Amino acid sequence: MFLAHHREGAGLTNLQYAPLAELSGGSHLTPEALNCAAPDTGNMEVLAEFGTKEQQDRWLRPLLDGEIRSAFCMTEPDVASSDATNISTSISRDGDVYVINGRKWWSSGAMDPRCKILIVMGKTNPDADRHRQQSQILVPADTAGISIKRGVTVFGYTDGTHGGHAEIEFTDVRVPARNIISGEGEGFAIAQARLGPGRIHHCMRQIGASERALELMCRRVTDRVAWGKPLAEQGVIQDWIAEARVRIEAARLLVLKTAWLMDTVGNKGAHTEIQAIKILVPQATEWIMDKAIQAHGAGGVSQDFPLAALWAHARTLRLADGPDEVHKRSLAHRELKKYS
């Protein structure tokens, strides 16, 4: 199905892709089975959009064919990475090569032995304009000087079967100058282009995850009897079920409207809505997962149901690709501008 939106892929609009991504969100196996999983999705989009023919032949093709995996190395342990202009790994030119030095973490996918290529963001010119200091560069995973320090866990989950999240040290890592993506100073713009669709894809899948949780909750409370009647007959449980349905429907409509806007007026024109769903959907999902877990009793936090992992993922998405507060800050600024 990938590249879903690209002319070389399925050629779907966002509005057509949204309901499919939703379906894929019901199981953590589906996005990967379709080769529509993060971080490969975003990396393939970057290569398709900004890569040279040579970069595409070498890395995009095997990614599209599912032969290799990739990682995206942006977030750093030493700076507040929610403000991407803080990203400070150095990428400095030395003749025909760039030399990379720095430390990254949350490099999702990099623990996988089949991860062959890293897209690394860093500063090529600390003196340039704030949004022109950074670049992105392709770094083969077996390049000398790359040291994988550890897998970082998410509420204790390694996410190992999905490539994990690595902490990586880059010490005098040398790659050919032609590995730069799109040119020096383009890193921030590429990051924006990459994370925009990534955010809406996460939200689409979260709607499907919420549907799965609601289904599990309804089945569970219909089957389990306590104090002489099924849990489903308890008013408080019915309140959770009704609330869950209302939140899913509201979230889906806003996600679809956002997808439609992205198709008709572009990502920039959909800015407010993209931020709105990034704020709304993980919160709605987290609430639904929490109630589904509660309805399952202790089983809900165990490995026998997917709810614990679904909850951990929903909670994490309130931080991933920008924390709620960053999106709210930016959305509020735009709203206030109308009155200044």
Place this chain on the structure above:
Amino acid sequence: MDFAYDARTEELRGQLQAFIDEHIIPAEKVFEEQAAELAGQGRGWERPAVMGT
């Protein structure tokens, strides 16, 4: 305002739902078993074989 999915979306949704019912849902339990086995062998960063990779 039209709230219906278009024909292409409906067609793909049908195909995807069938794929999920036939291949994904039955694979979930196998995935967990294989993942636990890999973890037990110190190979917790590898994809379980059921993913076909």
